[in-house]
Amino acid sequence: MSDWNMGLVTLREGVLSKLADLLDNPKCGWRQLADAVNTQPQFRCSEKELIGCSVQVLSAKGSPSRLLLAKLADRAVSLSFLLQCLKKIEHREAVQFLTSIVEQIRIAVQPQSQRVPEGGRVVLSCQASGLPGMGYQWFKGKDEVPNGSAPDLILNHFSLNQQGYYICRVNHGENFVFSQWAQVTATVSENSSSANSGGFFPSSASGLIITQQPRSLTIAEGDSLCLECRSEGNPPPQYQWYHNKQPLLPANKPSLKVPRVTTADRGKYSCRVYNFYHEVWSDQVHVEIGPGSLCGATWDDTDDVDSFLNIPTRQLSHFYATDKVALLVGNMNYQYHRQLRAPMADVHELTNLLRQLDFKVVSLLDLNRQEMYSAVTEFLLLLDRGVYGLLYFAGHGYENYGNSFMVPIDAPASYTSEHCLWVQDVLQRMQERETGLNVFLLDMCRKRNLNDDIIQQPGPLKVTANIVFGYATCVDAEVNKDDLSNGIFISFLKKRLLEEEKVTVMLDRVAEDMGQCEITRGRQALELRSNLSERRALTDRIQSSDCPVATSARNLQWSIAHVLPDSRHLLFDCGVKVQLGFAAEFSNIMIIYTRILDQPQDIISCTAQLSDFSEGVDVDLKLTNQENPWDAGSLLFTLDNVGRQGVPKLYTRLRALQRLKMELKFTVCLHYQYSNMDEEVQEKQTVTVGKPLVAKLNLHEPRLPRSFSASSSGDLNTFSLPESSSFPEGLEASALASETSSLGSASTCWSYFSQVGEAAGNAKQANVPEETLSPEFLEPDQPQPLSAECKSMPQDRLEDQLRTKLNFHSC
Template identity: 50%
Template sequence: MADSLDRSTKINLLKEPVVKRICEVLDKSSSKGWRKLGEIVGNDRRFKVSPDDMEMCSLKVLELEGSPSRMLLRLMAERGCTTGHLVDYLQALGNSEALQCLKPSALQILLQPQSVALLCGHNLRLSCHAMGKSPVHYQWFKAKEEVPNSSSPDLVISPVQLKDAGFYICRVHSGDAFEFSHWAQVDVLNIGMSYGQSYHSLDGRLKLVIQPQTQRLHVGETLQLECGATGRPIPRYQWHRNGVPISNATKRKLMIPHAMQDHGGKYRCEISSSTERMWTNEVNVVIAPRISVQLSGAMECSEDDLYAIGGGSSDFFLNSIPEQLYATDKVALLIGNLSYQNHPQLKAPMVDVYDLTNLLRQLNFKVVSLLDLTESEMRNAVDEFLLLLHKGVYGLLYYAGHGYENYGNSFMVPVDAPNPYRSANCLCVQSILKLMQEKETGLNVFLLDMCRKRNIHDDSTPNIVLRVTANIVFGYATCQDAEAFELSSSGFTNGVFVKFLKKRLLDDEKITTVLDRVAEDMGQFDATKGKQALEIRSSLSERRALTDPILPGDSADLAHAHSRQWAKAHELPESMCLDFDCGAQIKLGFAAEFSNVLVIYTHIIKKPDDMSFCQAHVTDFSQDLDVDPKEMNRETPEETGIYLLSSSLPQHCLYTRLSSLQKLREELVFTVCLQGAFTAMDDDHPIHWKKSVDIGKPLIARLDLHRAMRRNSCLQTCMMPHSPSHSPCHSPGPEHHLHLHLHGSHQAQDYNRLSPQHRYLDISEHLQGAVGGCVDSYYDNLSQCPYEPTYDSGGLSSSPGRFSIPIEASEDITELQTVFINSLQLQSQ
């Protein structure tokens, strides 16, 4: 038997099912078990096992799933024990049953079918590959019924239909030997029932395609919520109500018959796989009581009766119930400009946009987050934002960067604006508001984190006539004719406005109430007291809140089309594995830090044993992206500028950050270069292998924001001729290096006119708390601290035993397995 094994294989490389069977045999045996094996190994000087080691193994019996044998094998593996050594020890032990576990089977399943969730109309493929001493034959079953014409290793159903959903298993036989594969569950989702935003998980293995919908029911009716994600392996589900998991609610569909009032609340579902987790939108469920009104001593009227009494009007009934306000959808455009070409650089906009993106997504906003946009890119981004708006939508625009205000009109400054700039080079916020009003939006929120100083170089007076509506809220980070500040730090931290805004944004309060509390919090901040104060302007007459639920209106088809437009800006490339001729395999993964910032990470998942050196890196990117080779293929995310997403990325990879994807004009094609050397090589020069990869246009690149003005609407965002100024550009002088940076015009002339107390914080009173370190540490101590963001592989296993059919965890499968085996027994009789 020893000749049939690779005796040089380390026992830590044994497949998990083999190790599990050996441990089960050794754990249950008293005379030929793990204790006796430990004595034998302890007498071998190469892998000496001490009494303390044996004591540590024995303590494993106190654990729920503890195994002394597994602990012993782990210690032996750490000391270099091979399969050959283990065979010799088991032979000396005389445990033939344990030796049998190491013996290669006459029939071995090398590839198990994997559960999958996919969309109706797509192609289903389940694969089961085995190796035997004689020809191998396959037989597929769906539950207890044999699948017709299914005698190949791959079961293909094209296209898959809803009726094809269920549990599948493959019987493999070779000569007299046969094995059953694992059960594989197939979940087929009907895309026609999809609602809400669709997006991929971080690693791209899951895709959320069906979102739950807001519900308004009466007591006694059936509450039904549904969500769905595609992926392989099949996703797991757990429904939550008001943030608490619901017991036994682990299916895609949640159904509560005869719902009561206390079943109302906020519902969302957690979707997970073995390595990833994502959440659906949170939706509001309202269970209203059935109210009856006694009109006389002998007659009671139901809601329907009241409708008739009112002459076709239900106002009498409805007036007794508080009105629930809804949004038909929620969309947000977040722009952070920090890398200015002709003006001082900023830091906070990147962190601010990242934090607000995560918070707004928790409020079920569709968010597009963009960094460092030129004038034409900003105008085109606004156009795409306007496409997402329709009747009843809540629209939110957040801008962080340089800005100014003239005659009541606010202007956002693009990164390519000349010095000095004028209104023709900038975007007028009020012009954007006018276009939003034409969409009959339900709520318009503008959060402007910029200076509002007068621009002395701009004498234009735009005449923008806004409609009289009661749905507009402006949150200015500072008062009129004042600056907005960001706090200098050795790392990255929020601007003053977002530092306090992010603590209140999720509050279930009217939006103006939320901003009022932010203003109060900012007023207590010593570092900017007397220099920056939040100003709120509102024409809101209803209790509109960012937490309001989403209920699609009459324009559901239009909303669905707009959702597809939004999804274009968030489509990540699928993760992929690249096989090289030398036998190495590289995994290529992708993540999004912002809508225009892509992260690529590479990891070597397979390397030939005779290869002494192996390294992979990405190169040859489009010149449109202007990628610095020195910041590519770094061993930590931070080295390549990935500060905010670093904790969510896989470890032990090489990372590359690609920003400004909006400038990409063609498909993103790059090269993966593999360098390797073999032990048999005489020289030290590595060999190179290359593969070209085309991932199309990822994220915001699909919308082609780099193009010139594409629609008339983008011209309307500035009510004057589109003729950029040709004034010469001035590089910022040394006096611009403020400890407390201004999000303002930063024109040299304006800056020099400021009094000293407007340019610097008083060092004795504020500098250490507001400048030297993290702001949150100011009140605790004055020491510096680094910036810390506050955000929240397996091989092939051997085949199962003949009488042990491994299955995936599901309450449905236990019964299915019993029925299936009984049906086989009936067939064989």
């Protein structure tokens, strides 16, 4: 499809079905399209034909819009006329989709990595098809190549300083695509000084070239999958296959074969080809498993439209969530019991995955009983009619007489139920919120507690048919996992969580995976209980409820606990300028970093260190003011060099922010030395940053019992801010309805709060750290397209990044 004059009949079935889905609505749909088409007599549909379209709703799979499009295709309606009619009825989503299909750019020939002798000639080719008049633009790294505006980039007399990665940008109007990266290196003779430095490859080595690329496939469930990637190079190449950017083990041959595929095998595949000197990546291809497995899939995530034009009709799930919220609690540092380490990695991993599914995530580590109860109570305030709620606990636990209990970190040595949180009580409180889906996952032991002989009697559960309850262990079992890697349950769950399947089906497959593993067999088994009667999945889309006040209140309630202090600059009397930055590792753990931005020339050394923290904050003084986050005690948090290279930075990690009763206050002590002095000089400034992150919720305070038997929307409408909230007085949820209805569903980054700040008349700006780029989505050892530069950016661009893949929990 390269011309708008082509007929509607040229569209593939997948595209027509997607258009039909967009037009099957009463307000701006197929009837309005039929009226617009009737302006041309040769395309007019009779009243009898329109009645035939309307009765399609009587069939379970019938679509009035699909039948209308078929009749228009029979009348040889052109794509340009169809687009004109869609614009006339102002169906913007259909216009955008059809335009993206017709005006797409396809790269047929990719530039290939190569190795040439110094002084030789390099030719890189990039051939695109789809539209006439396309433009080409070549780049070396992020720098544009002079005169690189043709499909072929020719470099005569190739020199050492021209070595690097090259990429081509193909554009037509506002549409553009990037080619794959091509690495070009120069051969240097063994006698040259450059060769003696060991910086380049021996003359016997040759560049890797992929001679056969894998291809996208559509196969049925139970069929065999075979992908091929062939390459040539010296030394001989090695291979590693990836599925959805995760390495497959073992999969280190040119051919990837899966005997009997399931829906879990669908997704994107690529192959990493490498030897001692080079590395190249194959094309990323899509494997679809159908036709029955296509239920519930979405169209928004497609990177290559071509791969979807040949697949069977995609039936979109009709279930949706009015919002998605999750509370993740990991207890490790117990006062009177064995210490754990895996819960931190598990909460971190699950946070990242749920964020990709548009969940608002609250992640907390090391809570005592009061804090656990308060956290659950605050979490329940986020639940509302139609909301998807997920609660996950990792730590010590036990089960007596069918009742399970989560053990807080302050439980005494001989604890009983009164020292713990009763799981069945929390589950009942969740159920009363009239949510669309309740998922409760417990990653803890279920051994009998001999100190507790009380038999709890839970009240009757309300019949809602929306509960999924999972234990990571079977009855009378325990888990012993003390290292920092993921626990057994999360190790298997993270491979399945993003699957577009009913949540119970997804968890059943996790259980099957655990049962097939030799390590877990006989040691740990996932146990599930569910009364879920609908095909609801964690991947279901979010569609705002009809009550904007309740939505706004929920967004505000969640956002209060995820506001970071503003990054600020401190100017000292000596002329030194210090930047003070903040970042969140978890909802109750914050990283503070300092760096010197400017200093007079006569100062030869300078550092800015933090001290004198407010009472209540948990900080190990031996781990403060460290040169990297790891030395500061953070084993998962990363903040790569997004600033200028060589600028000193010191990191301090603050834990247990939920116990902060007063505003956070600390001292910034500047240590510096003049060139003409032997002694060090100090200057101090006191900084107050309010109550960051979850500290605003005052989880240390007792919560009054709340009744959730009334309508959830009513609770949210009467919602009020905590006393310590940093937002302006009088800021009511109802005034935020129009501004915050989409907050949170678009982003799950902790500090994303711009809409609320705007609704308050810009009284409070978004508290987003200046340096927030995280590189976990970059391909290993590969340069990225120009949009992935690691640098500070304006607020509006940063928010766009936050809506996609930015994530402070990456490791």
